[in-house]
Amino acid sequence: MLARIDAVPGMATLEVLHETACGHVADRVRGQRSRWCSRASRNTFFTLGVNAYMDLAASSDPLSTYDAPALATNDVLRSQFADVYDALADTLAAALGMPVRYADDLALPGFHIWLGAGIPREPVTSVHFDLQYLRILERSAYAGATGTLSFTLPVQLPTAGSSLRVWPEERYPAWSKRTRVDLPEPVVVPYSPGVAVVHTGHLLHQIGVTPLVAEDDIRITLQGHGLVIDDELVCYW
Numbered sequence: 081m082l083a084r085i086d087a088v089p090g091m092a093t094l095e096v097l098h099e100t101a102c103g104h105v106a107d108r109v110r111g112q113r114s115r116w117c118s119r120a121s122r123n124t125f126f127t128l129g130v131n132a133y134m135d136l137a138a139s140s141d142p143l144s145t146y147d148a149p150a151l152a153t154n155d156v157l158r159s160q161f162a163d164v165y166d167a168l169a170d171t172l173a174a175a176l177g178m179p180v181r182y183a184d185d186l187a188l189p190g191f192h193i194w195l196g197a198g199i200p201r202e203p204v205t206s207v208h209f210d211l212q213y214l215r216i217l218e219r220s221a222y223a224g225a226t227g228t229l230s231f232t233l234p235v236q237l238p239t240a241g242s243s244l245r246v247w248p249e250e251r252y253p254a255w256s257k258r259t260r261v262d263l264p265e266p267v268v269v270p271y272s273p274g275v276a277v278v279h280t281g282h283l284l285h286q287i288g289v290t291p292l293v294a295e296d297d298i299r300i301t302l303q304g305h306g307l308v309i310d311d312e313l314v315c316y317w
Contacts, residue, residue, distance in 0.1 A: 082175045082278065087267045088248045090279055096171045096233055097164070097274035106236035106300050108160050109191050115156060116193060124198020129153050129190020131303070131317040132212035142215075150187035157188045164302065165189070168233065168276070172306075172313060179312045186216065186316035189304025191235075199238055199293045203245060203286060207260055209252040210281030213307060216316070227308035229315075230281035234271040238297035243288030244269045244277055250284035271301075281305065 082092040097105065109128055116126035119134065127134070130153050136146040158165070165182060168189070173180040182188055194200070210230045216222050232244065245266040250256065268288060269277060279285075290299070306313045 085269060088246050088269060088279075088283065090248075090251075090283060091246065091269065092278050093272075094171060094175055094231075094276045094278050095274060096168055096276050097235070099273045102235040102273040105161065105164055105302075106298075109193065109235070109300050110298075112156065112160065115153070120198060122198065124195050126193040126195070127190055128193060129157055129317055130187040131190060132187065132216060132305070133210070135187075136215050137212045146187065147185075153190070154188045157190060168231075168302070168304075169315070171276075172231075172278075172315075176313060178308070180306070181312065181314060183314050183316040185219075185221070189231075189302055189315060189317045192299070192301045192303050194299040196293065196295050196297055199242075199290050199297055199299050200287055201289055201291060201293055203289055205287045207263070207284060207286045209255075209284060210305060211252065213281070213305060216307065222307055222309060222314075225307040225309055228281050229278065229306035229308075229313060231276045231278045231304055231306075232271070233276040233302040233304075234273050234300070235302060236298055236300040237271055237273060238290045238299055239294055240290050240292040240297075242271050242290050242299055244271065245286040245288050247284040252282040252284075255284065 082094050085091045119125045130150040136142055139145040169180040247266050304315050304317045306315045
C-alpha cells in the first residue's frame with residue numbers, strides 16, 4: 081500500500097522488499113562488478129544498466145548510446161534480478177490498481193551505485209525534474225502516455241543513511257525557475273532499504289546528503305520510471 085508523505089503532496093513510499101532480501105540483492109549487484117558502467121571521473125559513481133537520462137536524453141545517436149546497449153544489459157538484469165522485478169511489478173500493480181509491465185524495447189530499471197568517498201556529503205548534485213521521458217514520447221508506442229512515474233528503491237545505504245531532498249512547491253511545468261541559491265530549504269525524505277519512494281517525477285528534487293561517510297560505505301538503489309499507456313503502467317529506465 082502506498083503511504084503518503086504528508087510534507088510532500090504527490091509523493092509516497094511503498095514497501096517492496098524485506099531488509100534481508102535487500103542484502104541478497106546488494107550482494108548480486110556487487111557480483112556484477114565487471115559490468116558496472118563508470119559515470120564519474122574518479123570511479124566512485126556507477127550504474128548497472130542503461131538509462132534514458134544519461135544515455136538517451138541528449139543523444140544524437142540513440143541506437144548506439146541507448147537502444148543497443150539496453151538489449152545487452154537487459155538480458156543480464158533479467159537473469160540476475162527477476163525476483164526483484166516481479167516483486168516491484170506486483171507491489172506497484174496492487175498499490176496503483178492497474179497492470180504493470182516492463183517495456184520490451186526500453187532499458188529495464190537498473191542500479192545506481194555510489195562508493196565510499198563518492199557518496200554525496202554536500203548538496204552539490206543536480207537539482208532536477210525527471211524529464212527523460214520526453215525523448216521516450218517521441219516514439220510512437222509511447223506518444224499517447226497519460227501519466228508518469230519515478231521510483232527509487234534502496235537496497236543498501238551508507239551507515240549514516242541517505243535521503244531525497246524535495247521542494248514540494250516547485251513543480252513541472254508550472255515552476256518559478258529559481259536558481260539553487262533562491263530555493264527555500266527542502267523537505268528531506270529519508271530512505272529505508274526495501275522501501276521505494278514513488279512520485280510523478282515532476283517534483284523538484286535532489287539526491288540527499290550523507291554527512292558522515294565511511295571508506296567502505298556503499299549506496300545502491302534500484303532506479304526506474306513508468307509511463308501510463310492505455311491504463312497500464314509500462315516501466316523502464
